[in-house]
Amino acid sequence: MSRYDAIVVGAGAGGGVAACVLAESGKTVLLLEKGHSLDFASTGRDHLRNHRLSCYGHSTGPDIEGNPRVFEDEGGEDRVVKPHWGEYNNNASCVGGGTLVYGGQAWRFHPLDFRMASTYGVPEGSSLADWPIGYEELEPYYERAEHEIGVSGGPPAPQMPHRREYPMPPMPATCKGERLRQGAARLGWSTQAVPLLASSIPWQGRKACINCQHCVGFACPVDAKNGTQNTVIPRALRTGRCRLETEATVTTLVGDQREITGVEYVRNGARETAHAEVVIVSCGAIETARLLLRMGLGGDEVGRNLQGHIYASACSLMPEPIWDGVGPGATVSTLEFSHGNDGLIGGGMLADDFLVLPIVFAKWHRPPDVPAWGPENKRWMREAYRRFVTCMGPVQDVPSRESRVTLAYGVTDSVGLPVARLSGTTHPETIRTARFLQERAEEWLRASGAERVWGRQPSLGLSAGQHQAGTCRMGDDPAASVVDSFGKVHGTRNLFVCDASVHVTNGGFNPVLTVLALSYRTTTELLRRW
Amino acid sequence: MPTSEWPLDDQQLAALRAALDRIVPADDWPSATELGCDEFVRRRLEASSEVLALYREGLDRLVSQGFAALPGHAQDEIIGEIEATRFGRELIENGIEGYYADPGNGGNRGAQSWKMMGFEVRG
Numbered sequence: 001m002s003r004y005d006a007i008v009v010g011a012g013a014g015g016g017v018a019a020c021v022l023a024e025s026g027k028t029v030l031l032l033e034k035g036h037s038l039d040f041a042s043t044g045r046d047h048l049r050n051h052r053l054s055c056y057g058h059s060t061g062p063d064i065e066g067n068p069r070v071f072e073d074e075g076g077e078d079r080v081v082k083p084h085w086g087e088y089n090n091n092a093s094c095v096g097g098g099t100l101v102y103g104g105q106a107w108r109f110h111p112l113d114f115r116m117a118s119t120y121g122v123p124e125g126s127s128l129a130d131w132p133i134g135y136e137e138l139e140p141y142y143e144r145a146e147h148e149i150g151v152s153g154g155p156p157a158p159q160m161p162h163r164r165e166y167p168m169p170p171m172p173a174t175c176k177g178e179r180l181r182q183g184a185a186r187l188g189w190s191t192q193a194v195p196l197l198a199s200s201i202p203w204q205g206r207k208a209c210i211n212c213q214h215c216v217g218f219a220c221p222v223d224a225k226n227g228t229q230n231t232v233i234p235r236a237l238r239t240g241r242c243r244l245e246t247e248a249t250v251t252t253l254v255g256d257q258r259e260i261t262g263v264e265y266v267r268n269g270a271r272e273t274a275h276a277e278v279v280i281v282s283c284g285a286i287e288t289a290r291l292l293l294r295m296g297l298g299g300d301e302v303g304r305n306l307q308g309h310i311y312a313s314a315c316s317l318m319p320e321p322i323w324d325g326v327g328p329g330a331t332v333s334t335l336e337f338s339h340g341n342d343g344l345i346g347g348g349m350l351a352d353d354f355l356v357l358p359i360v361f362a363k364w365h366r367p368p369d370v371p372a373w374g375p376e377n378k379r380w381m382r383e384a385y386r387r388f389v390t391c392m393g394p395v396q397d398v399p400s401r402e403s404r405v406t407l408a409y410g411v412t413d414s415v416g417l418p419v420a421r422l423s424g425t426t427h428p429e430t431i432r433t434a435r436f437l438q439e440r441a442e443e444w445l446r447a448s449g450a451e452r453v454w455g456r457q458p459s460l461g462l463s464a465g466q467h468q469a470g471t472c473r474m475g476d477d478p479a480a481s482v483v484d485s486f487g488k489v490h491g492t493r494n495l496f497v498c499d500a501s502v503h504v505t506n507g508g509f510n511p512v513l514t515v516l517a518l519s520y521r522t523t524t525e526l527l528r529r530w
Numbered sequence: 531m532p533t534s535e536w537p538l539d540d541q542q543l544a545a546l547r548a549a550l551d552r553i554v555p556a557d558d559w560p561s562a563t564e565l566g567c568d569e570f571v572r573r574r575l576e577a578s579s580e581v582l583a584l585y586r587e588g589l590d591r592l593v594s595q596g597f598a599a600l601p602g603h604a605q606d607e608i609i610g611e612i613e614a615t616r617f618g619r620e621l622i623e624n625g626i627e628g629y630y631a632d633p634g635n636g637g638n639r640g641a642q643s644w645k646m647m648g649f650e651v652r653g
């Protein structure tokens with residue numbers, strides 16, 4: 001039996017930061033990760049099996065067999081779904097979690113994102129709420145995440161006041177970015193370089209981004225994408241006080257309702273036990289909720305308010321080729337519609353996309369009048385690809401208590417434990433806002449000179465996926481939340497959550513910088529009180 | 531690829547190849563089978579008995595219509611008719627995937643579809 005100061009369950013965004021902060025402060029840490037330790041060499045560039053397009057699998061976990069979930073479809077029927085299916089609402093499962101393969105858009109949430117209920121009121125049927133903390137309290141930790149994990153960008157958006165510039169300059173401008181910048185200027189909209197957790201210059205002894213044509217969904221060939229797997233986790237290990245075990249699936253939190261004394265986990269078929277003063281759960285919003293539900297910890301709100309982002313997007317064809325192949329490709333954004341949209345709740349950031357792979361172009365971006373096959377389809381693929389531009393953005397989710405994770409009794413994983421069941425949808429207000437943002441995206445493309453613009457109407461559905469959050473929301477009232485404002489599970493003495501689960505709302509931005517910042521904040525406070 | 535390595539009989543295989551070459555026909559650039567989309571499908575069939583059963587059944591129907599020997603426009607008509615069926619969707623998707631996904635999947639030989647589109651992999 002082994003004993004540590006802290007056990008961190010899940011080595012993704014939140015867990016990686018937690019392990020590092022604790023180990024560097026002298027604590028002994030056991031970091032347990034269900035997935036494998038992976039890199040570019042072991043995962044490659046399969047265009048049909050990655051975390052952007054996972055038709056037949058993916059290369060960065062979870063394993064396709066032995067990890068099902070249950071998804072309640074629109075008709076109320078439960079269906080067993082596999083990790084690479086959309087309904088699974090997957091994120092990567094490996095050392096680094098989502099940060100190994102993410103696009104790395106590094107957004108702070110807007111100050112109003114923390115005060116949604118007091119800004120907009122609470123629409124009927126929604127669980128919209130304010131965070132117990134504000135932007136100002138998170139600001140120093142955002143800064144730490146930007147500087148310790150590594151963000152390229154700038155100047156920072158004035159809407160989210162920064163005390164320091166980003167540590168690296170923005171990625172190179174692209175033809176499409178320049179075109180969109182001009183379009184925005186014509187509309188009188190301000191724009192913003194997209195901040196990225198990738199290195200525009202050599203960083204921490206690793207190479208700069210080579211602007212390759214594969215980024216989001218894949219591991220980086222030169223390790224220039226900054227995730228927890230190549231920053232804080234190696235730092236934690238270098239202290240000599242952190243032990244990382246991979247392929248280690250935590251099955252049980254040991255102890256009673258108030259005091260957790262350790263965890264049980266399965267590794268290579270063997271059951272292991274470890275004990276600690278403090279246990280931090282950071283399995284991602286769906287798996288963290290599943291673990292707490294299985295343990296009966298955290299109260300009635302666990303698993304509720306599951307949210308992510310519905311995307312508003314529009315597609316266009318420019319009159320001439322505009323593709324310059326300069327990756328990662330997300331370069332220009334506008335924050336004009338993050339808030340203050342007449343009669344709507346919240347809003348969202350709009351930006352251009354990462355470079356679009358040919359097969360993604362074929363599957364996702366075909367206008368309704370182009371046939372799915374045959375000579376016209378082929379002509380379209382040939383003539384449109386280099387003229388294609390899309391804009392999109394994550395729409396602030398208006399959460400619902402009915403969008404939730406529960407346990408699927410009767411369906412078990414490879415260890416024999418009940419899996420997560422996902423049910424419900426986001427609130428209809430989210431869709432109203434999404435439609436508005438789609439129109440703005442179309443307007444932007446038109447103003448940028450597109451000769452043709454089309455889009456897909458966003459529709460009501462469960463919203464979780466790669467941006468999954470909210471299932472253990474933080475709050476001061478134990479009846480209406482799961483953790484306190486420092487990530488400690490209400491009613492327990494030493495159980496913490498350090499991942500996207502604790503988000504009260506999920507902002508009108510990609511969420512990972514907020515996950516990282518909150519983990520810095522939670523663990524810093526934990527050390528202060530230790 | 532000798533026929534013996536296929537889990538399909540000669541007639542099924544001929545119908546498959548003919549259909550793929552209507553899904554991505556030759557023009558100034560190669561057709562589906564010229565870039566190995568049939569090999570792409572073979573790997574799909576090898577990977578899943580469910581997909582194999584779907585293909586066998588669907589291809590048998592094409593064989594019974596004499597698909598492989600029909601003129602192109604008649605073949606197109608038949609594909610149009612099955613477009614919304616499970617088999618039709620799978621066949622069309624696989625044809626497109628084979629042609630435009632990475633060569634590592636068996637199709638898109640020499641990354642020729644990427645050259646056609648102007649998708650250049652530089653790093």
Ligand SMILES: Cc1cc2nc3c(=O)[nH]c(=O)nc-3n(C[C@H](O)[C@H](O)[C@H](O)COP(=O)(O)OP(=O)(O)OC[C@H]3O[C@@H](n4cnc5c(N)ncnc54)[C@H](O)[C@@H]3O)c2cc1C
Nearest residue numbers: 010012013014034093097098103104105250499500510512
């Ligand atoms: C392709 C892709 C692109 C993305 N792009 C962006 C972007 O541009 N910007 C952005 O902000 N966000 C992006 N994201 C989302 C981002 O990665 C997530 O928001 C972030 O990783 C969430 O952090 P987390 O700590 O909540 O969970 P994760 O990072 O998912 O980590 C959870 C970890 O816990 C492990 N785990 C689960 N259960 C157990 C268990 N029982 N025992 C042990 N370990 C367990 C998992 O294997 C996983 O590694 C992207 C994600 C993907 C997949």
